[in-house]
Amino acid sequence: MNETPELRRDPITGRWVLIAPARARRPIALTGHVPHARTNGERFPCPFCAGQEADTPNEVFAYRPPGSMPNGPGWTLRIVPNMYPAVHVEAAQPAAIVAETFLESAPAVGYAEVLIDCPQHIDNPTQLSDVQFRDVFRAYRERMRALAADGRLAHVAVFKNVGAEAGASLGHTHSQLISTPIVPELVQHELTAAEGYHRRYGRCVYCDMIERELADGARLVARSEHFIAVTAFAPRFAYELWVLPVAHQARYEAISDEEALELAVLLKRVLGSLDQCQHLPAYNWFLHTTPLRAGEPRYYHWHLEITPRTARPAGFEWGFGCHITTVAPEVAAEQLRAALPPP
Ligand SMILES: [Zn+2]
Ligand SMILES: [Zn+2]
Known part of the structure; x- marks a missing residue:
């Protein structure tokens, strides 16, 4: 059976999808529809725990003390590489897009990687130390910079699934990086819209939004010197949060170590509050940033979006793209502010 992953583009909407048969074989340790089923039925130690390095492919990046050997314990x-990748580094040569009449497809060249946040079996990111949490954000940056060297790639998607309902198959806290020769639909959509706004008003739409949120305050959940966390004005899920650098920054890779620590501390507080308000919901976070070879646009501003699974998307959402939520973002922000752990 041919298991080479393939990218296909919907000829009407332009949406890219991945067809990846190998993904079907991944073991699912987390099951059930308990929203916060984070460890349900999982064996311990799990393949991501310290001492189990032989259960994963060889590491491509690690933070380790000097003298410790790759693929052995000691790492932080x-x-x-993902054992069950959605894309494949040797998919085929080259990453050219094949247009057969109007049906476009391309070999799904790319890297699917798993970032294991910590050696301890921790299933809630808020239980990471500030330094561990910071290192997740530093590692995102380092890996994005390294992947940029592969000229076939256009984009690195960085995201985290927490809990079975949000798509995590293992509870041990981890992130994923999936790099592709195409820019995924939602990022392309934001880029196009932000560029249009900039053409009309000469300003970054995100900078304008931040200014408005700071002046208004109704959706502001927390802020630090360089970052703010707000509930989304038009959310897909109740308690949906966005975290943005206050000053204009097109590329996530520009983040400094100090800013990574500041972001980690802020996000830990906000997620702690979300856990409190929504009783440990499953959630995703994902990083939206300027694609690899798109320069430093003045119109695009990197940000992190957090989508708690406070509802299950159904017919109206899947069929029409219109999300229904039951909690106004202003109410959600008020509750989240009240439940914030102290700084
Ligand atoms: Zn583990
Ligand atoms: Zn901006």
């Missing part, structure tokens, strides 16, 4: 964070 590791990135390994």
Whole structure:
């Protein structure tokens, strides 16, 4: 059976999808529809725990003390290829897009990687130390910079699934990086819209939004010197949060170590509050930033979006793209502010 992953583009909407048969074989340790089923039925130690390095492919990146050997214990964070990748580094040559009449497809060249946040079996990111949490954000930056060297790639998607309902198959806290020769639909959509806004008003739409949120305050959940966390004005899920650098920054890779620590501390507080308000919901976070070869646009501003699974998307959402939520973002922000752990 041919298991080479393939990219296909919907000829009407332009949306890219991945067809990846190998993904079907991944073991699912987390099951059930309990929203916060984070460890349900999982064996311990799990393949991501310290001492289990032989259960994962060889690491491509790690934070380790001097003298410790790759693929052995001692690490504080590791990135390994995904055993069940959605894309494949040797998919085929080259990453050219094949247009057969109007049906476009391309070999799904790319890297699917798992970033293991910590050696301890921790299933809630808020239980990471500030330094561990910071190192997750530092490692995102380092890996994005390294992947940029592969000229076939256009984009690195960085995201985290927490809990079975949000798509995590293992509870041990981890992130994923999926790099592709195409820019995924939602990022392209934001880029196009932000560029249009900039053409009309000469300003970055995100900078304008931040200014408005700071002046208004109704959706502001927390802020630090360089970052703010707000509930989304038009959310897909109740309690949906966005975290943005206050000053204009097109590329996430520009983040400094000090800013990574500041972001980690802020996000830990906000997620702690979300856990409190929504009783440990499953959630995703994902990083939206300027694609690899798109320069430093003045119109695009990197940000992190957090989508708690406070509802299950159904017919109206899947069929029409219109999300229904039951909690106004202003109410959600008020509750989240009240439940914030002290700084
Ligand atoms: Zn583990
Ligand atoms: Zn901006």
